[in-house]
Amino acid sequence: MKAALAPSSLTSLSYRTNSSSFRSSLLFRSPSSSASMTTTTTRGNVAVAAAATSTEALRKGIAEFYNETSGLWEEIWGDHMHHGFYDPDSSVQLSDSGHREAQIRMIEESLRFAGVTTDEEEEKNIKKIVDVGCGIGGSSRYLASKFGAESIGITLSPVQANRANDLAAAQSLAHKVSFQVADALDQPFEDGKFDLVWSMESGEHMPDKAKFVNELVRVVAPGGRIIIVTWCHRNLSAGEKALQPWEQNLLDKICKTFYLPAWCSTDDYVHLLQSHSLQDIKCADWSENVAPFWPAVIRTALTWKGLVSLLRSGMKSIKGALTMPLMIEGYKKGVIKFGIITCRKPL
Amino acid sequence: MRLITHNMLSCNIKGVTNGFPLRIEAGNVIKKEVDFNPDFIRHMFAKLEWKALVEGARSMGYAELPEDSPDAAVLESDESFLKKLHHALLELHLEEGALVCPETGRKFPVNKGIPNMLLHEDEV
Numbered sequence: 001m002k003a004a005l006a007p008s009s010l011t012s013l014s015y016r017t018n019s020s021s022f023r024s025s026l027l028f029r030s031p032s033s034s035a036s037m038t039t040t041t042t043r044g045n046v047a048v049a050a051a052a053t054s055t056e057a058l059r060k061g062i063a064e065f066y067n068e069t070s071g072l073w074e075e076i077w078g079d080h081m082h083h084g085f086y087d088p089d090s091s092v093q094l095s096d097s098g099h100r101e102a103q104i105r106m107i108e109e110s111l112r113f114a115g116v117t118t119d120e121e122e123e124k125n126i127k128k129i130v131d132v133g134c135g136i137g138g139s140s141r142y143l144a145s146k147f148g149a150e151s152i153g154i155t156l157s158p159v160q161a162n163r164a165n166d167l168a169a170a171q172s173l174a175h176k177v178s179f180q181v182a183d184a185l186d187q188p189f190e191d192g193k194f195d196l197v198w199s200m201e202s203g204e205h206m207p208d209k210a211k212f213v214n215e216l217v218r219v220v221a222p223g224g225r226i227i228i229v230t231w232c233h234r235n236l237s238a239g240e241k242a243l244q245p246w247e248q249n250l251l252d253k254i255c256k257t258f259y260l261p262a263w264c265s266t267d268d269y270v271h272l273l274q275s276h277s278l279q280d281i282k283c284a285d286w287s288e289n290v291a292p293f294w295p296a297v298i299r300t301a302l303t304w305k306g307l308v309s310l311l312r313s314g315m316k317s318i319k320g321a322l323t324m325p326l327m328i329e330g331y332k333k334g335v336i337k338f339g340i341i342t343c344r345k346p347l
Numbered sequence: 348m349r350l351i352t353h354n355m356l357s358c359n360i361k362g363v364t365n366g367f368p369l370r371i372e373a374g375n376v377i378k379k380e381v382d383f384n385p386d387f388i389r390h391m392f393a394k395l396e397w398k399a400l401v402e403g404a405r406s407m408g409y410a411e412l413p414e415d416s417p418d419a420a421v422l423e424s425d426e427s428f429l430k431k432l433h434h435a436l437l438e439l440h441l442e443e444g445a446l447v448c449p450e451t452g453r454k455f456p457v458n459k460g461i462p463n464m465l466l467h468e469d470e471v
Contacts, residue, residue: 056468161461175381175437178352181463186471188464190357190367
C-alpha cells in the first residue's frame with residue numbers, strides 16, 4: 001500500500017503542503033488575521049504560531065470567503081452552489097435554466113448512484129438528513145422536500161446560515177430544514193442520527209480528511225448512506241508518492257483564493273471509508289459530466305451584470321473569479337477530478 | 348432555532364460524554380405559525396428524544412406536553428395532542444439566547460435564530 005495513501009499521512013499532508021501558503025497569505029495579505037500572531041518577534045516563533053492556528057485561520061478564511069461571495073453567486077446562479085451534471089461532450093450553449101436544471105440533475109444522479117432512489121423502501125426510511133457544508137441550503141431544501149424528511153445543514157458562514165433560513169421561510173420549508181453554524185470536523189450531533197449524510201462539494205474545504213470521514217461515519221445511522229461529491233486530484237499510480245510539482249503548483253494557486261487545504265484523491269476517500277466497517281463503498285469519476293460548468297461560470301462572470309456584481313462584492317470574489325480558468329486548466333490536464341464516493345453503514 | 352432542531356444538537360467538546368440535551372437559555376422566543384401537517388408530525392415522532400423536547404419546550408415557555416412519551420396509538424387518535432406536538436416542535440423559535448452544555452456549562456450562542464456550535468481550538 002502506498003505510504004502516501006495511509007490515513008494518518010493525510011493529516012500531515014495538509015500541513016506539509018499548505019501551511020507555507022497560509023503562512024505567507026496570513027503574514028502578507030491579511031493584516032487583520034495576522035494580528036493574533038504579532039505577539040511573537042522571531043520569524044521562527046511566528047511560523048510555529050502560524051502552523052498552530054492555521055486550521056483556525058482556514059476556518060475563518062472559509063467563513064469570510066462565503067460571507068462575501070454567497071450573495072453574488074446566488075444572484076447569478078441561484079441557490080445551488082455546486083456543479084451541474086451534463087451529458088458528456090454536450091457542447092450546446094445552455095441557457096441559464098439549462099445550467100440550473102443540471103444542478104438539480106447533479107443531486108438526482110448522486111442519489112441514484114448511491115442507490116438511494118433506486119430502492120423504494122430506502123427512500124421511505126429517510127427521515128433525517130444532514131447537509132454537511134450546506135451553503136445557502138439548496139440541497140437541504142431540495143432533499144427535505146423530496147423525501148418529506150427533516151434536513152439540518154451546517155456551514156461555517158453565518159451569512160449563509162441566515163440566508164438559508166430566509167430562503168426556507170420564503171419557500172414554506174422552514175418546518176423541514178434548519179441551519180447552524182458548525183464545523184464539519186466537529187459536528188454537534190450525537191452518533192448515528194442521520195439516515196442520509198450529504199456532502200455536496202464541501203469535502204474540498206476539510207483540512208483533515210480522515211477526521212472529516214470519521215465524523216461522517218459517526219453521525220450516519222445504521223443502515224444509512226453517506227454521499228460525498230467533491231473535487232479531488234487524480235489518483236496516483238502505483239509507485240507514485242505525490243503529484244508532479246507542476247500539478248501541485250496549479251492546485252496551490254487554486255487553494256489560496258478558494259480557501260482550500262491540501263487536495264486528496266478519490267482513492268484516498270475510498271481507503272478512508274474502507275478503514276471503517278462500511279458496506280457498498282462505490283466511487284466514480286464524473287469529470288466529463290461537469291466539463292461545461294466552469295466555462296459557463298466564467299461566461300456569466302464576464303457579462304455586464306457579472307462584472308459589476310464582482311466589483312461590488314470585493315477582493316475575495318474577484319480573486320476567486322480570476323482563479324476559475326485554473327479550474328478549467330486543471331480538469332483539461334487531468335489533474336482535477338470531480339468524484340463521487342458513497343457507502344452504507346451496516347445495520 | 349426550533350425544538351425539532353434542538354432535539355438533534357449536542358455538545359461535542361472533546362471528552363464530554365453527556366452533551367445531550369443542551370439546556371436552553373431563552374432570551375427571545377417568538378412564535379411563527381406553520382401549517383399543520385399531521386403525517387409529518389407522526390413521521391417525526393418515532394425519532395424524538397421526548398424528555399429533551401419536554402424540557403426544551405418548558406424553557407421556551409410552553410408546558411403543555413406530557414412528561415412521558417405517549418404511545419403510538421395516541422398519535423393516531425388524538426389530534427389535539429398532535430397539534431400540541433406540532434406547536435412545540437415547529438412553531439416556537441429561539442431567536443436570541445444560548446444552548447448550554449449539561450456537562451461543562453459551555454454556552455453556545457443563538458443569534459437571529461441560528462446556533463453557533465463552533466468549538467474553540469482547546470475544545471477539540
